[in-house]
Amino acid sequence: MKSLKLLLLQQSKLSHLGAIPLLQLDKVAENITTEQGKTLTDAHEVVEHACGMATLQMGEYVRNVSSGIDTYSVREPLGVGAGICPFNFPAMIHLWLRVVTGNTFILKPSERDPGASIMLAELAMEAGLPHGVLNIVHGTNDIVNAICYDDGIRAISFVGSNTAGLHIYGRASAKRKRVQSNMGAKNHGIVMPDANKDATLNALVAAGQRCMALSTIVFVGDSESWFGYFIEVI
Structure with missing residues (x-):
């Protein structure tokens, strides 16, 4: 007790x-x-x-993984x-x-x-x-x-x-x-000419200052013309 x-x-x-x-x-x-x-x-x-x-932090318990056998896991300090x-x-x-x-x-x-x-x-x-x-x-x-x-x-x-x-x-x-x-990682995002502008902007989180954030953007073809739009919206 x-x-x-x-x-x-x-x-x-x-x-x-x-x-x-x-x-x-x-x-x-x-x-x-x-x-x-x-x-x-x-x-x-x-x-x-x-x-x-x-x-x-819970352990796991699985019943009857085989005939008459149960398995469980216990997390110990x-x-x-x-x-x-x-x-x-x-x-x-x-x-x-x-x-x-x-x-x-x-x-x-x-x-x-x-x-x-x-x-x-x-x-x-x-x-x-x-x-x-x-x-x-x-x-x-x-x-x-x-x-x-x-x-x-x-x-x-x-x-x-x-x-x-x-x-x-x-x-x-x-x-x-x-x-x-x-x-840290250097994550690249490739922006194609037919990409959705708003969806692309939403993918650019935390100004690239997160482990999984896009810190480098590669523009392909006509998407380079988006620069002005990005600067205005951001």
């Missing part, structure tokens, strides 16, 4: 943790927009996604994890996955816009998250290297540039850490 009560208490805290940022949605989203420049609608979606992550956040998704990437799966977490937000991470950490304390479960460190290269080399950190998740990603992956994997390193 003691373990069941503890489990129910943990579930209650995590549910509360997921609910509190939603109550402060406008405040956190406005901070992201002010610091990073993201549109307010996009910032709202970032916060909402972060708040819903606790529901995405790994240990101390670290997240190195990108500037353009300060409240979504890394922040909650470690905590909601029973691990302690060290977060290094981008030095360009750390405000949202601080606000969400304060809300986590308000929700009753125990001290030491969520930790925030600030800095640049020296902090990143310390995270890579620290033997107590079991896994690192990173989103950012190719240069930083290769640096982190090489050093952390050499220390036998699990490393998730999501680096």
Whole structure:
């Protein structure tokens, strides 16, 4: 019964943790927009996604995969994890996955816009998250290297540039850490002469400053005449 009560208490805290940022949605989203420049609608979606992550960590159960055989999977905590956040998704990437799966977490937000991470950490304390479960460190290269080399950190998740990603992956994997390193890409969009102008404009999100955004446009044939229209609408 003691373990069941503890489990129910943990579930209650995590549910509360997921609910509190939603109550402060406008405040956190406005901070992201002010610091990073993201549109307010996009910032709202970032916060909402972060708040819903606790529901995405369930295991799986499949009955009767063979005669008299059921299969199931159980997700177990790994240990101390670290997240190195990108500037353009300060409240979504890394922040909650470690905590909601029973691990302690060290977060290094981008030095360009750390405000949202601080606000969400304060809300986590308000929700009753125990001290030491969520930790925030600030800095640049020296902090990143310390995270890579620290033997107590079991896994690192990173989103950012190719240069930083290769640096982190090489050093952390050499220390036998699990490393998730999501680096930038140069995504090209080819615009044909018969393309729909409005549909093309809608595909150009965040001024190309997202991992999967189109940062380079290749115009084919007469579509070059669209330049004036694009500039006027944007």
